[in-house]
Amino acid sequence: MDKLVIEGGIPLEGEVTISGAKNATLPLMAAALLAAGKHTFENAPKLRDIRTMQKLLTHMGAACEHNDLLHIDTSDIHTLEAPYDLVKTMRASVLVLGPMLARYQRARVSLPGGCAIGARPIDLHLMGLERMGVEVELQHGYVLARANRLKGASISFDQVTVTGTENLMMAAALADGITTLKNAAREPEVVALAEYLRLMGARIEGDGTDVITIEGVEELSPGRIRVIPDRIEAGTYLVAAGITGGRLKLNACQPTHLEAVIRKLEAAGLSITPEQDSLLVSSNGPLQSVDVKTSPYPAFPTDMQAQFMSLMTLGNGVSVIIEQIFENRFMHVLELKRLGADIELDGRTAVVRGVKKLSGAPVMATDLRASACLVLGALAAEGITEVNRIYHLDRGYEAMEKKLAAVGARIRREKE
Numbered sequence: 233m234d235k236l237v238i239e240g241g242i243p244l245e246g247e248v249t250i251s252g253a254k255n256a257t258l259p260l261m262a263a264a265l266l267a268a269g270k271h272t273f274e275n276a277p278k279l280r281d282i283r284t285m286q287k288l289l290t291h292m293g294a295a296c297e298h299n300d301l302l303h304i305d306t307s308d309i310h311t312l313e314a315p316y317d318l319v320k321t322m323r324a325s326v327l328v329l330g331p332m333l334a335r336y337q338r339a340r341v342s343l344p345g346g347c348a349i350g351a352r353p354i355d356l357h358l359m360g361l362e363r364m365g366v367e368v369e370l371q372h373g374y375v376l377a378r379a380n381r382l383k384g385a386s387i388s389f390d391q392v393t394v395t396g397t398e399n400l401m402m403a404a405a406l407a408d409g410i411t412t413l414k415n416a417a418r419e420p421e422v423v424a425l426a427e428y429l430r431l432m433g434a435r436i437e438g439d440g441t442d443v444i445t446i447e448g449v450e451e452l453s454p455g456r457i458r459v460i461p462d463r464i465e466a467g468t469y470l471v472a473a474g475i476t477g478g479r480l481k482l483n484a485c486q487p488t489h490l491e492a493v494i495r496k497l498e499a500a501g502l503s504i505t506p507e508q509d510s511l512l513v514s515s516n517g518p519l520q521s522v523d524v525k526t527s528p529y530p531a532f533p534t535d536m537q538a539q540f541m542s543l544m545t546l547g548n549g550v551s552v553i554i555e556q557i558f559e560n561r562f563m564h565v566l567e568l569k570r571l572g573a574d575i576e577l578d579g580r581t582a583v584v585r586g587v588k589k590l591s592g593a594p595v596m597a598t599d600l601r602a603s604a605c606l607v608l609g610a611l612a613a614e615g616i617t618e619v620n621r622i623y624h625l626d627r628g629y630e631a632m633e634k635k636l637a638a639v640g641a642r643i644r645r646e647k648e
C-alpha cells in the first residue's frame with residue numbers, strides 16, 4: 233500500500249487543471265448498457281473507481297478501452313451479474329442494475345454492504361424498480377431482479393438519493409410509458425447523465441429540478457459526450473490554496489457547480505474570482521471560522537465536508553459542522569486531531585475550535601474524502617506528515633501528488 237510524505241507550511245502558487253468528474257463518469261459508463269455499440273466519453277478521469285467500473289462491464293461482456301478517450305462497446309453483453317468482489321469495493325457498481333433491467337429484464341447484483349461512511353442501503357433504488365414492475369428477491373447477499381418489460385410509474389423518494397435517481401432514470405428510459413421521479417437529486421452529475429440519455433434518444437425533462445419525467449422509448453443508440461469537470465476535486469484545490477495561504481488558478485472547471493462551496497469559502501476569508509471555465513483563489517488574511525450544514529445539491533455538498541473541516545481547524549474561532557447526509561462521515565476527525573486539531577464530536581455535529589497551527593504526524597486515510605482532508609491538513613502542518621492507505625485517495629483524485637507538486641507542495645509517494 234502506498235503513502236504520501238508531505239512537508240507542510242508552503243503556500244501553493246500556480247495553476248491546476250481539474251479532471252473530469254468521477255461521479256459523472258460512473259453513471260455514464262453504466263448507461264452504455266442501455267444501447268448496443270460503441271459509446272465514447274471525452275475527459276473521463278483515470279481513477280481507481282473508473283477502472284473498477286471497467287472491470288465490472290468487462291466481466292459482463294463489454295469491451296472497454298481508456299486512452300485519451302474512454303470507449304465502451306456493449307455489443308456482446310453475456311453476463312447479467314455484478315459480483316460481490318467488485319461491488320464491495322465500489323458502491324456505485326449498483327448503477328448497472330437499472331440499465332440491465334431496462335435492456336435485459338434480468339439482473340443479479342451483489343448488495344453493496346456498508347462502507348466507512350455509513351450503512352448506505354439501496355432500498356430506495358429497489359422501491360422504485362418494484363413500482364416499475366420488477367420482482368426483487370434478496371438471496372445470499374445478492375439482489376435477484378426480473379421483470380417483463382418495465383412499465384412507467386410515479387416514484388417519490390423519501391430521501392434524496394443521487395445514484396437512486398440515476399438508476400431509475402436509466403431504467404425508465406426504455407420502460408413502457410411515463411415515469412415521474414419526485415424528490416429527485418438535482419446534482420450536476422444527474423443532469424449530465426440526462427443529457428447523455430437524451431443524446432442516445434431518450435425523452436427526459438426536469439433534470440436539475442426535483443421532479444424528473446421520463447417517457448420510455450423502444451430503443452436507444454450509442455453516442456459520444458464530454459464528461460463535466462469534477463466539482464469536488466475543484467473544491468478540494470480551493471481549500472488547498474486557502475489552508476496554505478497561497479494563490480491558485482483552477483483551469484477546466486465549472487464555477488456554477490460550486491456556488492454553495494464558494495460562498496462558504498469566501499465567508500471563511502478566501503477571495504475567489506470565477507471566470508468562464510476557471511477559478512482564481514487566494515487567501516487574504518486570517519481564516520474565519522464559519523458554520524456548515526451538508527445537504528443535497530445545490531446546498532453545501534457532503535463530499536466537501538471533510539475538506540472544509542481541515543480548513544476550519546485553523547479558523548479564528550469556533551465552527552459548527554453538521555453532516556446531514558451520512559450517519560458516520562467523521563472518520564477523519566480522529567486523524568485531524570493527531571495533527572493537533574481541536575474538534576469535539578456529538579452525533580452528526582462536529583465543533584471545530586481553531587488552533588494557531590497544525591503539526592505533522594503519521595495519519596491514516598479511511599475513505600476517499602477523508603484522505604483528501606488529511607492531505608490538506610498535512611499541507612498546512614509544520615513538519616512532516618505521512619498519509620497512509622492512500623489507495624482511498626486514488627479512487628477519486630487523478631495524480632493528486634503531481635498536481636500539488638506542480639504548484640510548490642513538497643510531497644512524494646512512497647511504498648508503505
Ligand code: EPZ
Nearest residue numbers: 255324352353354355356357392393394395396535557558
Ligand atoms: C453519491 O452516492 C455519490 N457517489 C457520493 O460520493 C455522495 O457522497 C452521495 O451521492 C451524496 O451526495 C456517486 O455519485 C458515485 P445517496 P450515493 O444515495 O448515490 C441514503 C464520493 O465521495 N440512502 O445520495 O450512494 C444513504 O444511506 C462519494 O465521491 C438510503 O437510505 O448516495 C445516504 O445516507 C461518496 N437508501 C443518503 O441516502 C437508498 O436506497 C444519500 O445517499 C439510497 C440512499
